[in-house]
Amino acid sequence: MKFYSTKNAAEAFSLRDAVLKGLPDDKGLFLPEQVPVLPGSFFLSLQSKTLSEVAVEVSTAFLKGDVPEEDILRIATDAINFEAPLVKIGGKTAMLELFHGPTLAFKDFGARFMARLIAWLVKDSKQKTTILVATSGDTGSAVANGFYGVEGIDVVILYPSGMVSPLQEKQLTTLGKNITALEIKGTFDDCQRMVKEAFVDPELKSRRSLTSANSINISRLIPQSFYYFHAYAQTEPGTPVVFSVPSGNFGNLTAGILAKKMGLPVRKFVASTNANAIVPAYLQSGNFNPAPSVQTISNAMDVGNPSNFERLLQLHDRSVERMRKEISGYSFSDEQTREKMKAEYRSSGYILDPHGAVGLLGMEQYAVENGEDFFGIVLETAHPAKFKEVVEETLQIALPLPPALAEAASRKKNSVPLSKDFQKLKEFLLR
Numbered sequence: 001m002k003f004y005s006t007k008n009a010a011e012a013f014s015l016r017d018a019v020l021k022g023l024p025d026d027k028g029l030f031l032p033e034q035v036p037v038l039p040g041s042f043f044l045s046l047q048s049k050t051l052s053e054v055a056v057e058v059s060t061a062f063l064k065g066d067v068p069e070e071d072i073l074r075i076a077t078d079a080i081n082f083e084a085p086l087v088k089i090g091g092k093t094a095m096l097e098l099f100h101g102p103t104l105a106f107k108d109f110g111a112r113f114m115a116r117l118i119a120w121l122v123k124d125s126k127q128k129t130t131i132l133v134a135t136s137g138d139t140g141s142a143v144a145n146g147f148y149g150v151e152g153i154d155v156v157i158l159y160p161s162g163m164v165s166p167l168q169e170k171q172l173t174t175l176g177k178n179i180t181a182l183e184i185k186g187t188f189d190d191c192q193r194m195v196k197e198a199f200v201d202p203e204l205k206s207r208r209s210l211t212s213a214n215s216i217n218i219s220r221l222i223p224q225s226f227y228y229f230h231a232y233a234q235t236e237p238g239t240p241v242v243f244s245v246p247s248g249n250f251g252n253l254t255a256g257i258l259a260k261k262m263g264l265p266v267r268k269f270v271a272s273t274n275a276n277a278i279v280p281a282y283l284q285s286g287n288f289n290p291a292p293s294v295q296t297i298s299n300a301m302d303v304g305n306p307s308n309f310e311r312l313l314q315l316h317d318r319s320v321e322r323m324r325k326e327i328s329g330y331s332f333s334d335e336q337t338r339e340k341m342k343a344e345y346r347s348s349g350y351i352l353d354p355h356g357a358v359g360l361l362g363m364e365q366y367a368v369e370n371g372e373d374f375f376g377i378v379l380e381t382a383h384p385a386k387f388k389e390v391v392e393e394t395l396q397i398a399l400p401l402p403p404a405l406a407e408a409a410s411r412k413k414n415s416v417p418l419s420k421d422f423q424k425l426k427e428f429l430l431r
């Protein structure tokens, strides 16, 4: 399969280039030249397939010809070794729980798959590969967990000291093995700048094999399409399906659009956002106006310039009318989010995390405007315990930590303190 940059359709990139580069030099984003359409036989037997079987078949459609089939099988089944149950919360609505992976958020799908694919791509290189990643919290732990114990790869995470939650810090700093956490005396922006400088430093480039595992890597979108198929398979045949996707950088929603292009019959996608309403506003007005991000209680979606918008636009022939046919968009305040969490807890007992609550609000708004002749699937992107303070305060309940989080919380933090000076990072990497 060949890939192209959204800024230049003329040049073709191999899977290896697209995945190891992460970003094209022209600042576009990689997309497949042709999204593979899955055969009718795949859909006929979809209902009897496990998530892991879906993962293997969809991965094979993207990777065959570049990766031997037995390696695709291993990459996909090792990466997706947890479930994504569809939990009904009403007659016609269900939550698709994407938080049963090791870091309890849907980012495990993308990060674990990307890690195994990168490990396969660099397996014959004589040098160890170092993955450099800057994080403001969740991405770092998903990426670190994804690469944990993967042979031939070292992971160096930069995070801003004192600016991630205590639990997030434990998740980042207690893994050990091939994972090192650098605690930077600076902000997330400083961490990101240092990583960017590392990638253009000639000496580092010649002496170390550095790769980025950034959030817009195309290899993260492929596995994020798996659960759309799997969820659809669990609905009543014949009833149209609508997906509501709580969105920030819009990777998850882009993966849904890819699933539809692969042949999944989805009636509509709902882009549900918090106060960072850039895409819903675009769908209204046709104008894309990025803005500084606003802080909310669904903070993993506090994005003022959604990086995957460029892909969404390209996948709809850069036309707002075409995008409107596929996607409806709504945004909600923190107050509405808290009210939804409370109302749902009262009516069904289901504990929503703030992101899932935004998703459910979007689904309900869509039904108000379009009628209710469909089955609604809301992506529940994180375990509520990841947002323990907000959930406990809103619902007035005590939320126990799931075992994986409790275990991380009990371990001893192990970080390398570093100033925000790039030279210090360079010395560290050359040591």
Ligand SMILES: *Cc1c(COP(=O)(O)O)cnc(C)c1O
Residues within 6 Å of the ligand: 105, 106, 107, 138, 246, 247, 248, 249, 250, 251, 252, 253, 300, 301, 355, 381, 382
């Ligand atoms: C990252 C994240 C999102 C947003 O996903 P995008 O693909 O960036 O739109 C939503 N919820 C949670 C819990 C997240 O971690």
